[in-house]
Amino acid sequence: MKTSELANLRIAIVGAGYGGAAAAKALSLLGADVTVYEQATEIREVGAGIGLRPSSMAAFRRWGIFEAIAAVSSASDYFEILTATGEPIMKDTWPESGEEKNTYLIHRNDFIQALVGVLPEGMLRVGHKLEAVTDRGDGATLTFANGTTVEADLVVGADGIKSTVRRQLFSDQQPVFAGEHAYRAVVDADAAHGLVMDDNLRMYIGRGTKVYALPLRHRNQLSFDVTVLNPDGTWTPNVSQDDMLATLEGFDERIVKTAQDLDWSKVSIRAVYDIDPVDTWHSDAVVLLGDAAHSMCHHQGQGANSAILDADALAESLREADSVPEALARYQATRKPVTDELQRISRQGWTEDELNDVFPGQKTAAK
């Protein structure tokens, strides 16, 4: 689209998670008139770490924000998969993207603060919970719980796994329980009993349990994530520390001791959900992005990265296409085949035997 057309384009983004904030940055660089509406009154993410892949870092470099992200993260050369008792199974470098070879390990809250911190002043409006979206064909109207109504030429639904935009316009399918729980905490490196050795991600796998040890050495901390098969699909399940310790029986003693020392009140406990692929992500004036479009299980560590790459592809499509409808079709054609496949392989976290232990005779979680 022409620079003058982009400058006149009013874009409303719903949700200021990684996807919404990244889209705000990428789309504002086109010169468009962008506003982000977030339901929360304060921007904050739970205490845990994630890895930003070389492809995401390459996007940040294009957007001129690489240094802002690198300043609050550590560069990792490789990841390693080990048995529960610490014997190596495989070790590999991260998939490269152009010049970028490292994955950057970052605390979730540092990441969202860094992204929001690079947005132009006044672009983010907190305290705006979307209640209704009306698609008018050549634009859309958003109605918020605080009584505000907004007209936009393009609406980006970046409102997460339970997306209101998706439910009202594209698909009424509900999130799907993955048959597992994730227990996540950040601990001091000194209290991690030697699990922090360098800047590389390690995953220890036992029967029905995976432990992700993700060092955040720039903070002198370790992000400690225990993912276990469990049939209780309550979003925030009631699990005790002893329940978790039972799943770690026979694990490397550094892992067991770290888990024993956790302050349970600070552990984030969540049942894991994803969504089935959504057939259509866009109309001529509304489009889905990030978890709203393709929430996936975390076994491949690709949810946040996919949201960043969506934002990059959406901006590129608007730059290259002749109109908004053409851009949205291009964006879906570029991104959906990739995320459909990631959704599929991210469901393959467990062996048939492990699933049969926890779900005897059931097909449910055997994805």
Ligand SMILES: Cc1cc2nc3c(=O)[nH]c(=O)nc-3n(C[C@H](O)[C@H](O)[C@H](O)COP(=O)(O)OP(=O)(O)OC[C@H]3O[C@@H](n4cnc5c(N)ncnc54)[C@H](O)[C@@H]3O)c2cc1C
């Ligand atoms: C246990 C676990 C571990 C993970 N590990 C990794 C990892 O290592 N690497 C990785 O890449 N990904 C990982 N992920 C996935 C990653 O966290 C998500 O894919 C990512 O946060 C999606 O970003 P998003 O912006 O699309 O959605 P969200 O982060 O869900 O953000 C949506 C935003 O929209 C707002 N919102 C929702 N509804 C409304 C409304 N009606 N009105 C206004 N605002 C609204 C919400 O408040 C929120 O701020 C993990 C996920 C889990 C659960």
